[in-house]
Each structure stands twice: as structure tokens, then as C-alpha cells.
Amino acid sequence: MTLSMDKNLIEHIVREVIASLQARGSGVVEPKPCLLLVHDGSRATTEIDKIIAPLLAKWQVGIESYQAPDLVSSAEKDVRHAVLMDIDQDLLVRGAQGFTDSAPSKLLATLLRNGTPVTLVPAPSAAWILQSVDSDEGLPEPAKRYRAHIRTYKDQLITFGAKFAKLTELELQHEMGLHVNKRVLTQKDIQDSHVPTITVSRHTLITPLARDTAKDKGLTILIQEP
Known part of the structure; x- marks a missing residue:
């Protein structure tokens, strides 16, 4: 049986998980590029x-x-x-x-x-x-x-x-592109970005709505090769 989930629901779950981790003080500091x-x-x-x-x-x-x-x-x-x-x-x-x-x-x-x-x-x-x-x-x-x-x-x-x-x-x-060192790239990350390209790690999870929003904005998501 194939299960399908609404993209908005996925986005909501991801944001809730991220907010929960932040509230617990995970201590994870995203490094600057x-x-x-x-x-x-x-x-x-x-x-x-x-x-x-x-x-x-x-x-x-x-x-x-x-x-x-x-x-x-x-x-x-x-x-x-x-x-x-x-x-x-x-x-x-x-x-x-x-x-x-x-x-x-x-x-x-x-x-x-x-x-x-x-x-x-x-x-x-x-x-x-x-x-x-x-x-x-x-x-x-x-x-x-x-x-x-x-x-x-x-x-x-x-x-x-x-x-x-x-x-x-x-x-x-240096504002012409953005390098994001995050575990998850969400729709909000795309909405808050005002650059033509965002580069993420190959280990970064990109939510479906993040991809859709990037496409709508004409923003390119690049995957950094190791």
C-alpha cells in the first residue's frame, strides 16, 4: 500500500520538529560558510x-x-x-x-x-x-x-x-548566493531568501514545499558536492 501525505502537512511536521529541538536547547550552532x-x-x-x-x-x-x-x-x-x-x-x-x-x-x-x-x-x-x-x-x-x-x-x-x-x-x-548549513531546508527558508541561488550540503533534507517555492521564485537550489 502506498501512502501519500499532503506537502503542507509534511512542512508542518518538519517545522514542529525543528521548533521542538530548538526549544530543548539542542546547542547546535550552524557554522558560517x-x-x-x-x-x-x-x-x-x-x-x-x-x-x-x-x-x-x-x-x-x-x-x-x-x-x-x-x-x-x-x-x-x-x-x-x-x-x-x-x-x-x-x-x-x-x-x-x-x-x-x-x-x-x-x-x-x-x-x-x-x-x-x-x-x-x-x-x-x-x-x-x-x-x-x-x-x-x-x-x-x-x-x-x-x-x-x-x-x-x-x-x-x-x-x-x-x-x-x-x-x-x-x-x-557575497550576497549574490547563499550557502545554508542546515539539516533541513524548509519553505520558510526559501521565502526569507532574496538571492538567486542557495547551496546546501548533500546531507540536507529539502522539504517538498521548499522545492516548490524555490521553483515559483525562480531560485536555484544547488547541492554541494563532497
């Missing part, structure tokens, strides 16, 4: 603290320099998003072409190859890469063509999943 921030080592600790301050509410932030040993290994340990700062033109070009002959380019290649979301923050010398083509007005034609050529590498990295941002935009960038 890990964000790796890498810089060139020239920044003072006080400056780094100021940069990460807006991110600490929702992220567990790990800080490394490009000179750190085992940098690539660190990036492969539960990192849900990486922010690579101080991106110069050399790394921009090498990264787009897949070169891995330096610590920064090897790190970038590893992140892109594994599908880890990565935000690239250009160094001051390469900040022009974030400007529109209109900013090139007044430059000689050869300079315009050269800048257009370099921008193709930026565009190529974007097609590989990388995003570019200024330091002031980092807080906005």
Missing part, C-alpha cells in the same frame, strides 16, 4: 580588518597572502567563496590563459577548475579594467586598442565564472 581572502602581503593588518568587517556577519573569513605555503591546499578545504585582491595585469592575462606558473595564477586556476565562486579585486595599477570603454576617450588610438585587447582577458575570465569588483563592492558580491 568559509570565505578565503588572499592579498599580496603589502596591506597592514588594520586595513585587512577594515576590509573584512562587513563580511564577518555571514562569513567565516580566512586570510592568506599569495606567499603563504600550501595556499592551494587551503583553498580546497571547505571554501565556499574566494576573494583574490591586488589582481594586476600579469595575473589577469595569465589567469585567462590558464597558466599556473606562479602562486596566484595556480590558485586562480584551481578555484575556477573546481567551480568555486571567486571575486577578483584589481590592484590600483589595473583599476582601469573596471571602467567603461567611455573612460578611454581622449587616449590615442593605439592605447584604446591595447586596452580593448586586455579587456578581452577580463571578459574571458567572466565566462569562466569569475566576477570583478571594487573593495567597496565586496559586501554586495
Whole structure:
């Protein structure tokens, strides 16, 4: 005999169980997703603290320099998003072409190859890469063509999943997706989310109404692979 249960009833039972566990003080603390921030080592600790301050509410932030040993290994340990700062033109070009002959380019290649979301923050010398083509007005034609050529590498990295941002935009960038470390994902979790994607553990139970609501909102639920 096949038993069928109403989705609303299932949702109600799940919420009651969760509320009961919370009332008993289960002591389970949902960990924040890990964000790796890498810089060139020239920044003072006080400056780094100021940069990460807006991110600490929702992220567990790990800080490394490009000179750190085992940098690539660190990036492969539960990192849900990486922010690579101080991106110069050399790394921009090498990264787009897949070169891995330096610590920064090897790190970038590893992140892109594994599908880890990565935000690239250009160094001051390469900040022009974030400007529109209109900013090139007044430059000689050869300079315009050269800048257009370099921008193709930026565009190529974007097609590989990388995003570019200024330091002031980092807080906005990390809101683009949400990593939920919960045992159960409910309809309310979906209703309260204002992001295009939610990533959950492969061990997370997703209720039927959560799936239906996500579909109605156009929200994508991604399952994090081990």
C-alpha cells in the first residue's frame, strides 16, 4: 500500500520538529560558510580588518597572502567563496590563459577548475579594467586598442565564472548566493531568501514545499558536492 501525505502537512511536521529541538536547547550552532581572502602581503593588518568587517556577519573569513605555503591546499578545504585582491595585469592575462606558473595564477586556476565562486579585486595599477570603454576617450588610438585587447582577458575570465569588483563592492558580491548549513531546508527558508541561488550540503533534507517555492521564485537550489 502506498501512502501519500499532503506537502503542507509534511512542512508542518518538519517545522514542529525543528521548533521542538530548538526549544530543548539542542546547542547546535550552524557554522558560517568559509570565505578565503588572499592579498599580496603589502596591506597592514588594520586595513585587512577594515576590509573584512562587513563580511564577518555571514562569513567565516580566512586570510592568506599569495606567499603563504600550501595556499592551494587551503583553498580546497571547505571554501565556499574566494576573494583574490591586488589582481594586476600579469595575473589577469595569465589567469585567462590558464597558466599556473606562479602562486596566484595556480590558485586562480584551481578555484575556477573546481567551480568555486571567486571575486577578483584589481590592484590600483589595473583599476582601469573596471571602467567603461567611455573612460578611454581622449587616449590615442593605439592605447584604446591595447586596452580593448586586455579587456578581452577580463571578459574571458567572466565566462569562466569569475566576477570583478571594487573593495567597496565586496559586501554586495557575497550576497549574490547563499550557502545554508542546515539539516533541513524548509519553505520558510526559501521565502526569507532574496538571492538567486542557495547551496546546501548533500546531507540536507529539502522539504517538498521548499522545492516548490524555490521553483515559483525562480531560485536555484544547488547541492554541494563532497
